[in-house]
Amino acid sequence: MPDFFNPFSGMVPDRKLTNDELIRAIRLDIAGELEAIHGYMAHAEATDNELAKAVLTDIANEERVHAGELQRLLAILAGEDEYQQKGKLEVDTVATEIGAADTAAPAPKEETTIGSLKNAKEA
Ligand SMILES: [Fe+2]
Numbered sequence: 637m638p639d640f641f642n643p644f645s646g647m648v649p650d651r652k653l654t655n656d657e658l659i660r661a662i663r664l665d666i667a668g669e670l671e672a673i674h675g676y677m678a679h680a681e682a683t684d685n686e687l688a689k690a691v692l693t694d695i696a697n698e699e700r701v702h703a704g705e706l707q708r709l710l711a712i713l714a715g716e717d718e719y720q721q722k723g724k725l726e727v728d729t730v731a732t733e734i735g736a737a738d739t740a741a742p743a744p745k746e747e748t749t750i751g752s753l754k755n756a757k758e759a
Contacts, residue, residue: 659714669703
């Protein structure tokens with residue numbers, strides 16, 4: 637589990653971040669999003685309460701979007717697009733070599749969310 641230090645300890649620094657500091661902060665933010673996904677999904681999977689499971693999964697999916705936003709921001713700020721693309725290609729290459737399923741990103745599956753629960757109740 638990541639154990640990043642808190643560079644601000646709850647306080648805003650008395651100056652603006654340098655670009656390198658901002659990049660480190662974004663890495664910490666990404667780790668926080670991934671940790672949140674882990675926690676929400678662990679709790680969702682540990683309960684039989686369907687409402688709690690749906691809410692926790694919906695929140696975890698929102699965190700996944702945040703993680704994607706931050707990863708894209710990091711790629712831009714740190715110039716890491718090339719490395720990220722290389723990593724994705726390496727996984728696709730291994731998947732092809734072992735005959736794994738289609739390496740294209742899976743289509744989003746229809747999941748029960750708070751919005752769909754509201755719509756189902758109104759219908
Ligand atoms: Fe988030």
